[in-house]
Amino acid sequence: xxxxxxxxxxxxxxxxxxxxxxxxxxxxxxxxxxxxxxxxxxxxxxxxxxxxxxxxxxxxxxxxxxxxxxxxxxxxxxxxxxxxxxxxxxxxxxxxxxxxxxxxxxxxxxxxxxxxxxxxxxxxxxxxxxxxxxxxxxxxxxxxxxxxxxxxxxxxxxxxxxxxxxxxxxxxxxxxxxxxxxxxxxxxxxxxxxxxxxxxxxxxxxxxxxxxxxxxxxxxxxxxxxxxxxxxxxxxxxxxxxxxxxxxx
Numbered sequence: 001x002x003x004x005x006x007x008x009x010x011x012x013x014x015x016x017x018x019x020x021x022x023x024x025x026x027x028x029x030x031x032x033x034x035x036x037x038x039x040x041x042x043x044x045x046x047x048x049x050x051x052x053x054x055x056x057x058x059x060x061x062x063x064x065x066x067x068x069x070x071x072x073x074x075x076x077x078x079x080x081x082x083x084x085x086x087x088x089x090x091x092x093x094x095x096x097x098x099x100x101x102x103x104x105x106x107x108x109x110x111x112x113x114x115x116x117x118x119x120x121x122x123x124x125x126x127x128x129x130x131x132x133x134x135x136x137x138x139x140x141x142x143x144x145x146x147x148x149x150x151x152x153x154x155x156x157x158x159x160x161x162x163x164x165x166x167x168x169x170x171x172x173x174x175x176x177x178x179x180x181x182x183x184x185x186x187x188x189x190x191x192x193x194x195x196x197x198x199x200x201x202x203x204x205x206x207x208x209x210x211x212x213x214x215x216x217x218x219x220x221x222x223x224x225x226x227x228x229x230x231x232x233x234x235x236x237x238x239x240x241x242x243x244x245x246x247x248x249x
Contacts, residue, residue, distance in 0.1 A: 001215065002248045004028075005057050007231035009035030010053055011238045013082075016040075016153050018048040025052035027242055028234065031227050033057040033193075043092035047097065051185070057193060057227060058099035058132060061088045068101025069136070072120075077105075084118045091180035092129055099192065101129040101167055108145030114159050118169050121161035131205040132192050134167035137175040147176055149183055153190045165192025169231065177229040181215060194219065197232030204232055206244035 002204045006012075012020035025031050032054050037045060048057055061084040064071045071081035073090040088100040102120050104113055120131045135152050136144045148154055152166045168191045173180050184191070196216070198243030216228055220244045234241040 002220065003030045003227045004245065005031035005033050005055075005227040005229040005249075007033045007035070007229050008037075009033075009060075010231055012090055017045060021045070021052055021054060023046040023238075025054055027239070028110065028245060029054065029230075030132065031055040031057050033229050033231075034059045036060055036062055038091060044094045045194075046179070051071075052183055055227075056092075056095055056097040057229065058101055059088055059092055059097055059101050060101045061085055064104060064105065067143055068105055069141055071108070072102050072116040073104040073108025074106075075109040078116060082118045085116070089120075089123055089129060090139050091128060093127050094214045097129070099132050100124065101132040101134055104133065104145040106141075106143040106145065108222070113145065114155060117155070117159045117164060118161060121159060121164050125161075125163055129163070129165045130192050131161070132167040133164065134169055135172055135176065136169075137172045139175055140172075145175035149173060149177070149187055153187050156190055162215065166190050167193050169195040169197075170200050170210060170212075170215065171195070171197040171202055171231070180210070181222075184219055184224075188222065188224070191224075192226065192227060193229060195229040195231040197230070203235050204231050204241040204244055205230065206247065212244075216248070218239050 006024040008020045014021050031137050063069050071077050124131050133152050135146045135148050156164045170180050197212050198205050
């Protein structure tokens with residue numbers, strides 16, 4: 001059975017986080033993931049997760065100041081970047097989240113990024129967590145440091161850390177590079193999570209140019225055993241746009 005996760009950074013955003021967790025359960029999702037849930041106390045979120053039985057797959061490090069999109073690759077901002085990593089790992093540990101996505105930021109410096117990722121990996125290892133890095137497309141995230149999945153794999157190799165993986169977002173890969181399935185197959189050993197949304201508009205996955213009804217089963221056929229994270233922007237209400245789920249076993 002294909003397993004889906006609801007990204008509550010985009011879905012049911014009009015609700016309090018705890019109510020969004022409950023709505024995801026009612027809709028048939030088996031897990032949730034979040035962007036920046038830090039205004040909700042960890043123990044409150046954990047109670048809702050335990051109530052519903054949903055797994056929490058991951059959270060993001062904070063983006064930084066207005067106009068920034070993460071801190072980990074920014075030279076001279078190491079203290080802030082590591083404080084953001086610490087914050088995310090603490091919240092993840094208290095809620096039982098499996099992973100933390102360490103956001104790179106705009107422009108950036110590879111040596112700084114690798115040093116901060118090594119720090120994150122070491123801290124995460126002690127907690128039994130995975131660190132995720134996600135390439136973002138240059139149209140939606142101009143000047144973001146990490147833009148291609150092969151670049152992400154090379155950075156993981158350079159960190160030498162076994163618990164860093166790629167967040168493989170099919171939408172970003174399609175907009176930036178294309179050839180999604182072959183890239184996924186080539187990089188499977190480096191992939192820790194898969195996300196999806198329609199391209200080019202990032203709406204419900206049963207719209208747009210990507211045939212997810214074929215792509216996602218093909219990924220499973222290649223051996224993917226993880227969740228598929230629904231990270232799209234609903235055109236109307238979240239509930240009105242959930243018809244795509246009926247097309248999967």
